[in-house]
Amino acid sequence: MIKFYDAPMSGNCHKVRMLLSMLEIPHEVVPVSLPNMDHKTPAHLARNPLGTVPVIEDGDVVIYDSQAILVYLAKKHGDEQLLPIDPEGMALVQQWLSYAVNEVWNGPALARAFLLFDRDVDLARCLAAAKTTLSILDARLSQHDWLALDRLTIADIACYPYAALAEDGKISLAPYSALQAWFKRIEALPGYVTMPGLGQQPGG
Ligand SMILES: N[C@@H](CCC(=O)N[C@@H](CS)C(=O)NCC(=O)O)C(=O)O
Secondary structure (H helix, E strand, C coil), rough: EEEEECCCCCHHHHHHHHHHHHHHEEEEEEECCCCCCCHHHHHHHHHCCCCCCCCEECEEEEEHHHHHHHHHHHHHHHCCCCCCCCCHHHHHHHHHHHHHHHHHHHHHHHHHHHHHCCCCCCCHHHHHHHHHHHHHHHHEEEEEEECCCCCCHHHHHHHHHHHCHHHCCCCCCCCCCHHHHHHHHHHCCCCCCCCCCCCCCCCC
């Protein structure tokens, strides 16, 4: 069974939680306490030399980085809806996976990390980056229901948590109505799971 090294307040881990749930993949959660520095132990560094979460172990296969884990799980347990293999579709999904790691992380995610976890970052810079990042997402989603293609892909799962958690970083989401409508679409999906700061499934 897949072992999933998971820290509860991590949006990167939440991407993995969401896909494991949506695809109903059996797994064992191994809690990792970031305050207790569990992620810097020799055992965890042997799994992931970067000393970060999420990590999954599937037999002898060990994968770290939430985007890489989404790719692995979608290829192994999903179908081409979530991660297409045609050149254009795959590249468009990758474009938004990269956006999750760079723009979404360096804007709203790090502003949140500053406010919730005392992460040493330049807050003004993160807030300015967040404004651009969220505006670009909102503009895209005012023309399309989903980020990369005409349906849910792992690109949506990768960008969702830290965009939707922006208010933890004291960034108002009020100006971004298309983004908020996309949050609701994601939160209505079968298998959607929440975490503190995120929306509930309708009726949940
Ligand atoms: N690009 C990586 C980033 C992983 C990452 O930075 N995870 C955070 C938790 S959200 C972490 O482990 N931080 C601890 C540290 O950097 O020491 C991913 O998407 O998984």
